[in-house]
Amino acid sequence: MAALTKYITKRIFYALITLAVVITLTFFLMYLIPGGPFLSEKAPSPATTAALKAKYGLDQPVYIQFKNYVVKAIQGDFGPSLKQRGRFVSDIIASKFPVSARVGGIAVLAALLTGIPLGAYSALHRGKWADKFISFFATLGIAMPSFVVSTISVMIFSILLSLLPTYGLDGPANYIMPVIALSLYPMAYIARLMRSGMLDVLGQDYMRTARAKGLSPAKQLFKHALRNAILPVVTYLGPTIAYTLTGSFIVETIFVIPGIGREFISSILNRDYPMVMGTTIFLAVLIIVLNVIVDIAYKIIDPRIKLQ
């Protein structure tokens, strides 16, 4: 148990360092951009610029600006948005993130619920045509970027067949294409992981023991095989969540979903710097924290793993 506590503290410590690096990197990259945030088509008078700079604390030396930014960021305050007048970055994130989380959550669930059975089935029927078909499908799924999946499915289902709506999130039908686009890659990856994990487990001695002592096939499968084969999938859960979050940049842009991914891309293209910084830090924190949780959960689930 002491080893586990030590591992957890160490993991959290590293996560904090990573966060510090991400925040520093974000701040100084944004600082490097020439022109400053108050450049627009109508050039303001020098007096106005100076007043604005004083108001936002931009006339102070870099390190003080950095200190102020970090202190405020820790409190969850990323300042006002430059392009959406009168709104704060943290409010925008709070209003957009639930949408992305809902779509992303459904996508992760869909990937798990299809990937695991497909991989297991494929391993149990090794060499048969079903296995070959699933393996080919999984290889193809890994080779298709999410923008290809989304645009092709829009082309087929909305334009040629007029079955599904192309944008917005008004009804359940709106979720189908974004979820497919987000979950195809992780699903294919999970199916592959599950297949190789399952093949590994099926060759183990304890499986022969289970069969020899006369366990029913269902018990063999669920109590012995799946439980062990699923472990690699658990480690992949962290990257899956990260993938769906970043995948949302493209999928939300294509399907016009009012989520945080679309907001991030449009704030970059609009040069809304506080928004970019706020979203970057928010998403980075989210991914890092989820990864730590998944890693720790993995060590707890599988006692065979060596803690180091």
Added chain:
Amino acid sequence: MSTKKPNPLSLHPDYSMFLPATEEEKQSLNVMRESIGFWRDGARRLKKNKMAMISLFVIIVVMIFAFIIPSLYPYDYKTFIEGSENLAPMEFSAQEQALNDSGVSVFPHFLGTDSLGRDLTARTMMGSRISLLVGLIASVLIMLIGSTYGAIAGYFGGRTDQIMMRIVDLIYTIPDLIIIILLASTLKYPLQDLANNNKAFAWINVLGVGLICIFIVFALLYWVGMARIIRSQVLSLKEQEYVTAARALGASSARIITKHLLKNCIGIIIVTTTLQIPAAIFTESFLSFVGLGVNAPMPSLGSLASDALGGLSSYPYRLLAPAIMISVIILSFNLFGDGLRDAFDPKLKK
């Protein structure tokens, strides 16, 4: 009674079994076969892998399509052909049709033209070229940085290794795609400044700021996987006798790393680099699709798909070529990389 049937119970020896061995028989008993080198052994295994050979063939076809055909092709990727806007595949514009009717044959637009009258076949070929170039150059960068870093960490061990690998762990946990987008969108401005104000950096404009950004991003973040793999290899390789022998003969650390350790990792280095290519192409197309990759007149498969998305309801066919192309490129590099791994480094197989 010339041919006597042999008596099966006879103990009389059959002389034909005691003849001297023929050359062929001698050869078959030779235990010392010709030794097969590392490369030939791997190539032999690779040739047996049908999937990998098909992928290699596809890769070569795509390369010809991307690097050779554009120079022989009558249209180029940036010329606006006036009067030929928004043509469907194989369609001719009014003036081209007139020329055709008068007997001068006009080269067809296989994939049609875009809204500015640029030939889409030429643009797709150019886009494939950019994607392949990004994949190859980025992978070479990753290979150089990752293997040097990993070899140094593994060779020196101890505290050096500890510190170097902590840095790798750190970069590994940074959510890469977010930082990549951030880097690609911010590095643009200082790079543009540098290219415009400093003569020595004028070449940046030739390649385009977007591409340079992508290379910087890969060089900064993507080498960590390579570094980890090479380090673990070097850790075991450096215990071998030939390393001790080299050190006893007075070879410097740099020489041992480059001449002995990295040379013995070459299989893994090649395999990992090949598997890095599709990942790099994937990221490049993502960035270009979002609008952060290549600069305007230059097409990339990602930006072509993004352009097609705008007019998807009127011209859905425009999407197919870049979408299929990018999937085929990534798929064939993935399969070829897997084949290489199985052939040259069976231990790496998961």
